[in-house]
Amino acid sequence: MSFRNYIRERFFPHIWCPGCGHGIVLNNMLRAVEDLGLAKNELVMVSGIGCSSRISGYVDFHSLHTLHGRALAFATGVKMSQPNLKVIVPMGDGDALAIGGNHFIHACRRNMDITAVIMNNRIYGMTGGQFSPLTGTGLKATTAPLQTIDQSFDIAHMATASGASYVARTTSYHFQEITKYLKQAISHKGFSVVEILSPCPTHFGRRNKLGSAVNMLEFLKDNTAQVGSKALENNPELIERGVFVHKDTPEYCSEYERLIQAAHKG
Amino acid sequence: MTETNIRFIQGNEVCVEAALYAGLDFFAGYPITPSSEIAEHMASRLPALGGKFLQMEDEISSICAIIGASLTGHKVMTATSGPGFSLMQEALGFAVMAEIPCVIADIQRGGPSTGLPTHGSQGDIYQAKWGTHGDHAIIALTASTHQDLFRMTVEGFNLAETYRTPVILLFDEMSGHMREKVELPKPGEVQVVQRLRTALPEGVDYHPYLPREDGRLPMSDFGGRHRYNVTGLYHDMWGFPTSDPKIIHGLIHHLVDKIENSVHQITHYKEYFLEDATCVLVSYGSTARSALHIVKNRRNRGEKLGLLELQTLWPFPAQLVREKCAQAVSVVVVEMNMGQVVQEVKKAVDRPERVFLANRVDGEFITPTDIKNMLRLIQGRGV
Numbered sequence: 063m064s065f066r067n068y069i070r071e072r073f074f075p076h077i078w079c080p081g082c083g084h085g086i087v088l089n090n091m092l093r094a095v096e097d098l099g100l101a102k103n104e105l106v107m108v109s110g111i112g113c114s115s116r117i118s119g120y121v122d123f124h125s126l127h128t129l130h131g132r133a134l135a136f137a138t139g140v141k142m143s144q145p146n147l148k149v150i151v152p153m154g155d156g157d158a159l160a161i162g163g164n165h166f167i168h169a170c171r172r173n174m175d176i177t178a179v180i181m182n183n184r185i186y187g188m189t190g191g192q193f194s195p196l197t198g199t200g201l202k203a204t205t206a207p208l209q210t211i212d213q214s215f216d217i218a219h220m221a222t223a224s225g226a227s228y229v230a231r232t233t234s235y236h237f238q239e240i241t242k243y244l245k246q247a248i249s250h251k252g253f254s255v256v257e258i259l260s261p262c263p264t265h266f267g268r269r270n271k272l273g274s275a276v277n278m279l280e281f282l283k284d285n286t287a288q289v290g291s292k293a294l295e296n297n298p299e300l301i302e303r304g305v306f307v308h309k310d311t312p313e314y315c316s317e318y319e320r321l322i323q324a325a326h327k328g
Numbered sequence: 329m330t331e332t333n334i335r336f337i338q339g340n341e342v343c344v345e346a347a348l349y350a351g352l353d354f355f356a357g358y359p360i361t362p363s364s365e366i367a368e369h370m371a372s373r374l375p376a377l378g379g380k381f382l383q384m385e386d387e388i389s390s391i392c393a394i395i396g397a398s399l400t401g402h403k404v405m406t407a408t409s410g411p412g413f414s415l416m417q418e419a420l421g422f423a424v425m426a427e428i429p430c431v432i433a434d435i436q437r438g439g440p441s442t443g444l445p446t447h448g449s450q451g452d453i454y455q456a457k458w459g460t461h462g463d464h465a466i467i468a469l470t471a472s473t474h475q476d477l478f479r480m481t482v483e484g485f486n487l488a489e490t491y492r493t494p495v496i497l498l499f500d501e502m503s504g505h506m507r508e509k510v511e512l513p514k515p516g517e518v519q520v521v522q523r524l525r526t527a528l529p530e531g532v533d534y535h536p537y538l539p540r541e542d543g544r545l546p547m548s549d550f551g552g553r554h555r556y557n558v559t560g561l562y563h564d565m566w567g568f569p570t571s572d573p574k575i576i577h578g579l580i581h582h583l584v585d586k587i588e589n590s591v592h593q594i595t596h597y598k599e600y601f602l603e604d605a606t607c608v609l610v611s612y613g614s615t616a617r618s619a620l621h622i623v624k625n626r627r628n629r630g631e632k633l634g635l636l637e638l639q640t641l642w643p644f645p646a647q648l649v650r651e652k653c654a655q656a657v658s659v660v661v662v663e664m665n666m667g668q669v670v671q672e673v674k675k676a677v678d679r680p681e682r683v684f685l686a687n688r689v690d691g692e693f694i695t696p697t698d699i700k701n702m703l704r705l706i707q708g709r710g711v
């Protein structure tokens with residue numbers, strides 16, 4: 063694959079730190095787009111604010127870099143007004159689940175054909191390492207100098223309960239899975255959520271003494287297992303990876319099209 | 329559209345009919361009194377016209393959704409009232425910065441906070457201008473009759489598309505809920521402005537933020553042949569984020585100047601008996617109805633009272649106000665707030681000490697009698 067076809071060189075160098083997991087996500091996201099043979103003009107990328115949100119600027123698609131937490135709301139307007147477009151929404155922790163939490167559950171419920179890619183690095187990177195709703199307890203962050211006592215969300219379960227019709231989780235270590243799940247998600251007709259555990263060595267790793275970027279990737283390798291695997295059966299403490307939901311549920315834009323037809327007949 | 333084109337309907341419904349007349353085909357909103365009828369009528373009118381109606385989870389997502397839809401080339405609107413308008417402020421700033429046409433109807437109610445949901449007010453004049461952070465210009469229009477409400481709503485869409493900017497329709501509960509006769513114009517009778525789109529072919533480097541000589545910026549629809557970046561950050565002519573002081577300086581001036589330098593084209597107003605008026609009432613929105621009543625009444629008795637009815641509130645038509653009030657011994661601003669437009673009038677006129685406020689802020693409509701009593705006080709005659 064030639065990256066040059068898909069990126070805006072004018073925008074580079076990118077802002078990410080060495081070892082950040084987001085670059086791996088970008089790489090494999092572009093692979094997915096290439097494998098699917100999508101035309102660049104039919105893709106819209108809508109993002110919010112944060113390190114992960116910068117992805118939208120680096121890609122040579124129609125790109126909309128919006129407000130913190132509101133990416134899905136903007137994306138809903140784009141998709142609803144032009145349903146033939148493919149809409150991909152890269153998000154970070156706060157974007158998706160804190161300030162954007164309400165939009166997220168309603169986007170799942172509505173089941174509009176949008177692909178949400180949540181890069182879960184368990185920290186607010188861009189603002190300098192404050193804890194996020196995905197950090198979990200017993201860790202350190204600039205706003206939790208002693209330790210975090212806030213429980214975290216489980217994105218995959220939350221998305222499932224809220225009605226998303228495709229839900230998958232993988233990590234930056236398992237890059238081939240990123241491509242695979244993103245291809246499924248983008249092709250899926252309905253709201254799809256792909257959570258990618260993605261290390262932030264600069265803020266999460268350093269403060270919590272998790273070692274180098276490589277150590278953090280190895281952690282993801284050693285502490286996750288495929289849904290339904292023997293490894294997971296033997297050790298339920300492992301984090302599940304894989305496809306959680308993949309079902310046919312009426313898609314919002316198509317349902318609205320039915321309303322338009324009915325209004326015309328009536 | 330009905331055969332007769334003459335209807336007896338609520339102001340909120342007039343707003344819907346006018347928006348459709350202007351070419352709206354995408355509406356997203358969240359219910360809030362006293363604006364909800366706009367969403368309700370949109371929901372019943374749009375599908376049959378092939379347009380889209382979305383009820384979102386809140387006001388924040390509503391304005392974000394219309395901004396997204398505008399980028400794909402649609403004419404869009406949301407409607408709300410004070411508290412919802414507060415929630416929209418951040419995204420309003422985004423639309424200003426990214427220069428995305430959209431219309432926000434604010435059917436004002438009493439505030440602050442949840443205030444008076446079913447009572448009118450004109451308390452959001454400053455919110456419309458300064459609710460979002462940072463320096464910027466904004467366009468806000470209002471109207472006192474249903475006929476004007478129709479015209480100003482269409483004008484709101486025209487200005488949004490012309491200047492690539494959000495436009496705020498500052499109506500109020502009285503207008504929104506009152507029913508009166510309105511004649512809906514036939515297609516073509518009122519001018520409707522279409523968005524300026526770039527003629528550049530695919531493959532040619534398109535600059536979404538490079539103004540033409542006339543100041544207008546041709547757009548390209550998302551999903552169309554040009555791929556570009558839209559951001560709320562300061563950006564260069566390609567839409568890429570920048571912190572270059574020269575570019576920032578140029579952009580903020582462009583955003584403000586494109587509107588402030590066009591005050592004359594954007595200003596709409598009505599005037600009554602101003603030629604020889606020694607006392608000029610300045611009013612707007614439903615309040616101007618009471619003001620007009622008192623002016624006509626007093627004229628019958630030979631008093632030299634006149635009315636300047638503002639329909640454009642932002643950019644504030646300071647020059648117009650200055651000229652129209654130049655001969656007046658006193659200027660009385662009639663509005664339903666603690667004094668918002670009165671401050672602008674004071675800044676505009678040569679002798680601000682002659683400017684008075686006739687207001688009412690208890691949720692009750694300001695009546696001609698209220699204004700009459702105020703005038704007597706101002707004229708030193710006691711009530």
Ligand code: SF4
Nearest residue numbers: 078079082113187262
């Ligand atoms: S701060 Fe963290 S998330 Fe942000 S670019 Fe650096 S490593 Fe990545």
